Each structure stands twice: as structure tokens, then as C-alpha cells.
Amino acid sequence: MFIEDALKEYDFHCVAKGYTNKTMINKRQEYKQVLLFLKTKRGIDQLESVHTDDLRAYIRYKQQRGLTPQSIQSMAKMIIAFFNWCVNEEYLKESPMKKVELPKVSKKVLEGFNxxxxxxxxxxxxxxxxxxxxxxxxxxxxxxxxxxxxxxxxxxxxxxxxxxxxxxxxxxxxxxxxxxxxxxxxxxxxxxxxxxxxxxxxxxxxxxxxxxxxxxxxxxxxxxxxxxxxxxxxxxxxxxxxxxxxxxxxxxxxxxxxxxxxxxxxxxxxxxxxxxxxxxxxTDEKLGEQAKINSPLMNMNKK
Structure with a gap:
């Protein structure tokens, strides 16, 4: 099965699921890029021929182009969703994205409103x-x-x-x-x-x-x-x-x-x-307040 045909079918599946126009635009753009990479850089146009190594190479390609770990994670989620759908539809036995390692995203603690x-x-x-x-x-x-x-x-x-x-x-x-x-x-x-x-x-x-x-x-x-x-x-x-x-x-x-x-x-x-x-x-301050409120010893005499 051609990757392009699978992507077209998956596109209709996503529209039927009710994804927003913004989400569909992002998905289509990403699938267009991965399809082009697999064709031109790896010589692959058949769905069954896509290997984990091909998708690892795509992740490296994205990193070399300067994409942040957060952007790569977001992009990878779309690719994972597509290949999981292929498995559910029995077009593939296993997702080639299953063993692809993704860059870790550093956790940024947002300074929220009080x-x-x-x-x-x-x-x-x-x-x-x-x-x-x-x-x-x-x-x-x-x-x-x-x-x-x-x-x-x-x-x-x-x-x-x-x-x-x-x-x-x-x-x-x-x-x-x-x-x-x-x-x-x-x-x-x-x-x-x-x-x-x-x-x-x-x-x-x-x-x-x-x-x-x-x-x-x-x-x-x-x-x-x-x-x-x-x-x-x-x-x-x-x-x-x-x-x-x-x-x-x-x-x-x-x-x-x-x-x-x-x-x-x-x-x-x-x-x-x-x-x-x-x-x-x-914050640690808020966490401390909650610990004090829920402290077993502090609540012992209230029972």
C-alpha cells in the first residue's frame, strides 16, 4: 500500500472524528513533510517498507534543521497517531514509531497567577x-x-x-x-x-x-x-x-x-x-501549605 494512499484515508478519518481546521492544517503539513522525506531521502513510497530506522533518521533531520525538543515532540505525536491508526486498520502489524526515541523536553515551571x-x-x-x-x-x-x-x-x-x-x-x-x-x-x-x-x-x-x-x-x-x-x-x-x-x-x-x-x-x-x-x-510554598493542612498530626485532635 502506498503511504500517500494511507495518508489520504487517514485524513478522512480525522475529519470524521471532528478535528478542528487548525489541527487538520498542522497534520497535513507534517504528513506532507514526512512523506517527502521518505520518498526523496530514503527512497520509500510503500507503507510496509517504512522502518524504525527511517523514522529515526527523520527525527535527526528535524533536529539538524534546528527544531526544539518541544516542537519535535509535537510533530512526533502526529506521526505516532498515523501509524497507530495503520495498526488499528491492520495495514501494519506494528508501528515503526514504537521504538523511536524522542528528545527529552526540559520541564519549565510556569509562574502562575495567584x-x-x-x-x-x-x-x-x-x-x-x-x-x-x-x-x-x-x-x-x-x-x-x-x-x-x-x-x-x-x-x-x-x-x-x-x-x-x-x-x-x-x-x-x-x-x-x-x-x-x-x-x-x-x-x-x-x-x-x-x-x-x-x-x-x-x-x-x-x-x-x-x-x-x-x-x-x-x-x-x-x-x-x-x-x-x-x-x-x-x-x-x-x-x-x-x-x-x-x-x-x-x-x-x-x-x-x-x-x-x-x-x-x-x-x-x-x-x-x-x-x-x-x-x-x-510552588514549594503552596505545597507546604497543603502539607500543613493535611498533616496527620495536625488533624489528629480534630477527629
Whole structure:
């Protein structure tokens, strides 16, 4: 079987699974490159002829071109997924990627937001105009629900209900996020001002959070809102982004007693391994506080 034919079939499989356009663009670009390498550098066009050594050579080729270990890991995941699919479809007996060693990625501990900083960023915006209250509601929802940037940008108005939010996550997987009373207080005021703002206007998209053009926010717009919140609040972190609020949500929720399996569902992760990476920003100070709270001797007299 030609590798190219297998890739075409796998492409339809991924589309049917509901992968986003962005994911498909990345996958197609990577498969185009690996296909070209196998043809021109290794003289291979048959799926059955691909050997572990060929893919090791491809990884070395990527390293020589200056790709970081993190980029190589991301690229390799796509190749692994393709060959695993080939095994599942019985086109191959074993994945040639199975024994390919990948460069180790050094673990960087992110300096996450603390409670005081998040409070200041939420209150960096007021209720004086639609865009001010919109930005306040966005920051509050990011912090209190842990939504992805894409999920909050493309959130339909009808999906925000009384106490829950229906979220369309990666791969069009649905999950439920929960609206706390503190968040609800902000959303009630936002929805009232939103209603006034859109009155007698034609919406291009009925998204919960609207841009100046009455449609969903762009990635850049959301990023600018978050950076403006940090600037107004005087939060000087190396990284201020929508995703950092997701880290804050994960860490705070866990420290408040949520188990990692429930947290994984709240975040919309496919497995808890992904969830665990969000907890790398747990500082020794926070860890010490939790150790003190959960100390067997400290709790002995409470029983």
C-alpha cells in the first residue's frame, strides 16, 4: 500500500472524528513533510517498507534543521497517531514509531497567577460600558471555569444557561462548565448591558462575547484583553495569556479539594496525564501549605 494512499484515508478519518481546521492544517503539513522525506531521502513510497530506522533518521533531520525538543515532540505525536491508526486498520502489524526515541523536553515551571493577581485583573474593568463589562466577564469566566481560548471566543449565547455552560471543546467534544454565584453576579450585569448594546443591531454571529464587529472575538482580540487586564492590574509576569487562567483554574480547583479525575473532566482533557502538566506550577510554598493542612498530626485532635 502506498503511504500517500494511507495518508489520504487517514485524513478522512480525522475529519470524521471532528478535528478542528487548525489541527487538520498542522497534520497535513507534517504528513506532507514526512512523506517527502521518505520518498526523496530514503527512497520509500510503500507503507510496509517504512522502518524504525527511517523514522529515526527523520527525527535527526528535524533536529539538524534546528527544531526544539518541544516542537519535535509535537510533530512526533502526529506521526505516532498515523501509524497507530495503520495498526488499528491492520495495514501494519506494528508501528515503526514504537521504538523511536524522542528528545527529552526540559520541564519549565510556569509562574502562575495567584488569587490576589486574578482578583485585581477582574476588577481592572468596570461596568461603565459594554466593552468594559464584557472584558470583566471574560476574565472572570476564564478564571472561574478554566475554558480554553478557543472555547470562550466561540461560545454561543444559547450555551450559557442559568448555572451551567455547554462547552464545545477539542474534537467537538461537549462538556459542562459550572457557573458559581460569584461569576453569575458578573454575568447578570454583562447580559443586561449586552442586550442594550445589540438592540436594533444585526448580529453577524450570536456569540456570548461580541467584538466591535458584532461577531466572535479573534484570538488576537482575546489575547489583547488579557494583556490589558494584566497591564491595568500591574501584574508583571513573564507570560500573561488566556491559557494562564486555565492553569490558575486547574491549580486552585485541585488545592480546594477537587480530585484530579474530576478536574480532568472539568478541563476537557482526554487523560489525566495532560491534567498533571497543569500542576507543574505548584510552588514549594503552596505545597507546604497543603502539607500543613493535611498533616496527620495536625488533624489528629480534630477527629
Amino acid at each position: 488569587e490576589h493577581e486574578v482578583y485585581k485583573m477582574i476588577n481592572a474593568f468596570d461596568y461603565s460600558s459594554y466593552h468594559e463589562v464584557r472584558n470583566k466577564a471574560i476574565i472572570a469566566m476564564l478564571a472561574d471555569c478554566g475554558l480554553r481560548a478557543m472555547e470562550i471566543r466561540t461560545l454561543p449565547f444559547k450555551n450559557v444557561m442559568e448555572t451551567t455552560i455547554l462547552v464545545h471543546g477539542k474534537g467537538n467534544k461537549e462538556r459542562t462548565a459550572f457557573i458559581s454565584p460569584a461569576l453569575k453576579k458578573i454575568l447578570i450585569k454583562y447580559e443586561r448591558m449586552r442586550k442594550e448594546y445589540v438592540e436594533n443591531k444585526l448580529l453577524k454571529e450570536d456569540m456570548y462575547f461580541l467584538s466591535y464587529h458584532l461577531q466572535g472575538l479573534s484570538h488576537l482580540s482575546l489575547d489583547n484583553i488579557v494583556k490589558e487586564a494584566g497591564k491595568r492590574a500591574g501584574v508583571n509576569k513573564k507570560r500573561i495569556s488566556p491559557h494562564m487562567f486555565r492553569h490558575y483554574f486547574a491549580l486552585t480547583t485541585l488545592l480546594n479539594g477537587c480530585d484530579i479525575y474530576s478536574l480532568s473532566r472539568l478541563l476537557g482533557h482526554a487523560n489525566i496525564q495532560t491534567t498533571q502538566t497543569y500542576l507543574q506550577s505548584l
